[in-house]
Amino acid sequence: MQKAKTIGELKKSLYKGVSVRDEMRANLLRKLAVGEPLFSGIIGFDDSVIPQIANAILSRHNFILLGLRGQAKSRILRSLVTLLDDSIPFLAGCEINDDPLKPLCRACHERLAEMGDDAPLDYLRPEDRYVEKLATPDVTIADIIGDLDPIKAARGGHALSSELTIHYGLLPRANRGIFAINELPDLAGKIQVGLFNIMQEGDVQIKGYPVRLPLDVALVFTANPEDYTARGKIITPLKDRIGSEIRTHYPATLEHAMAITAQEAWTERNGSSKLVIPQFIKEIVESIAFEARQEKRVDKRSGVSQRVPITCLENVVSSAEYRAVKNHEDKTVPRPCDIYTAMPSLTGKVELEYEGEMRGADSVVRDIIRQATARIFKKYYDDVSLHSIVQWFELGGTLKYSPNASAEELNGQFKKIQGLLEQTQRLGIKAKDDPTLLAAGAEFILEGLAALRRISRNEEMGYYVERPRGESPSEQTSPVATHRRRSLN
Numbered sequence: 001m002q003k004a005k006t007i008g009e010l011k012k013s014l015y016k017g018v019s020v021r022d023e024m025r026a027n028l029l030r031k032l033a034v035g036e037p038l039f040s041g042i043i044g045f046d047d048s049v050i051p052q053i054a055n056a057i058l059s060r061h062n063f064i065l066l067g068l069r070g071q072a073k074s075r076i077l078r079s080l081v082t083l084l085d086d087s088i089p090f091l092a093g094c095e096i097n098d099d100p101l102k103p104l105c106r107a108c109h110e111r112l113a114e115m116g117d118d119a120p121l122d123y124l125r126p127e128d129r130y131v132e133k134l135a136t137p138d139v140t141i142a143d144i145i146g147d148l149d150p151i152k153a154a155r156g157g158h159a160l161s162s163e164l165t166i167h168y169g170l171l172p173r174a175n176r177g178i179f180a181i182n183e184l185p186d187l188a189g190k191i192q193v194g195l196f197n198i199m200q201e202g203d204v205q206i207k208g209y210p211v212r213l214p215l216d217v218a219l220v221f222t223a224n225p226e227d228y229t230a231r232g233k234i235i236t237p238l239k240d241r242i243g244s245e246i247r248t249h250y251p252a253t254l255e256h257a258m259a260i261t262a263q264e265a266w267t268e269r270n271g272s273s274k275l276v277i278p279q280f281i282k283e284i285v286e287s288i289a290f291e292a293r294q295e296k297r298v299d300k301r302s303g304v305s306q307r308v309p310i311t312c313l314e315n316v317v318s319s320a321e322y323r324a325v326k327n328h329e330d331k332t333v334p335r336p337c338d339i340y341t342a343m344p345s346l347t348g349k350v351e352l353e354y355e356g357e358m359r360g361a362d363s364v365v366r367d368i369i370r371q372a373t374a375r376i377f378k379k380y381y382d383d384v385s386l387h388s389i390v391q392w393f394e395l396g397g398t399l400k401y402s403p404n405a406s407a408e409e410l411n412g413q414f415k416k417i418q419g420l421l422e423q424t425q426r427l428g429i430k431a432k433d434d435p436t437l438l439a440a441g442a443e444f445i446l447e448g449l450a451a452l453r454r455i456s457r458n459e460e461m462g463y464y465v466e467r468p469r470g471e472s473p474s475e476q477t478s479p480v481a482t483h484r485r486r487s488l489n
């Protein structure tokens, strides 16, 4: 159907303007009826957050998402545009997207008086109808609602109090769309009052002049739950006008979390060598976030964002890429050591409690990686005896290599440890497989044993087993020597 180009044409069509919240409701109902996913790309919220958002929209509520950082709150709000119509008409030239049949602004009224049915129309796409603002304490009424513009007044010969002299802020510009304010509690009290007045009556005061703007806007917000519930952070009448409070959460299962990370992390790169990320690497990286969220030295109120595993995995892949290119390997396979190399992607993202601050982010993050490794290692090897491997170290064997050593070099060393390479079968790796995968699997076993403290590892020594006091390593460099000595005791 041809889109109407003028008011006159529009009047002859079937068009009747609906409010944005009715429009969202109608589109939501249609999606539900045909079984279309409501918000694509939002993982792990199907049984919790999404039904609550759907209810809020069906109820035509303004709503707020309460959650810690990195819980996809902004992403959910942005995806609300999928509930808007493909295209809606507005009066061409209007700064606040006026409905052609029910214009609010004075400029449109004047244009209609002048041009009548010939007044031209323009169209808005869904993405034009989403306005987002991060609340900070320095956001002003002028930013959000508007200001009187003396220059506009002088130029047009209008009184300063005339509506024609308003320079509109973000909220009027979101008219007939969605206005999202992130971190609502950071908004100054008087702006909250302004928002409330708009929501309540469509009335605001700009520099003391009352302005009537019955805007049609779906207001959505986000906040950290603790800030939102703190007394005095949100003015009560505003809270009262927010129809639904919806709690978000971190992914409940490792599987959901890994699916999110797989979707968000930049891993498909156009490098010269083929990337293969072993499953256990993905699992450890993901477990880091789970462990960090339980770690008592990490600040619970601030949370551990899903961006932690996402950026970590990106760095892990880069570290493996670096090594593969340096060693001219045709496969890029991340190994557990790459997770430690990825620490710069982690240390800045966890807020520490006092005790953690004292120990330093580096040390806390190392502990967390070790816990994550132990958790995943137990998943694969809990019921397997790895005694022969541990014994090799107990008998004085040590293993040290550079994180950038080639797979070939590693496998040469790993071969000396009886049973080590064979045990990678548990991980679905076979000895005849690619040597890079084999090296990654064997290193995972050593890292797992180190994480469970059955063997030790540090920067200077590599993998080893602590000897009793008085025994200097120089006396017994070979396992045989250790063995002899022990059997004499």
Ligand SMILES: [Zn+2]
Residues within 6 Å of the ligand: 091, 094, 095, 096, 097, 098, 103, 104, 105, 106, 107, 108, 109
């Ligand atoms: Zn207008």
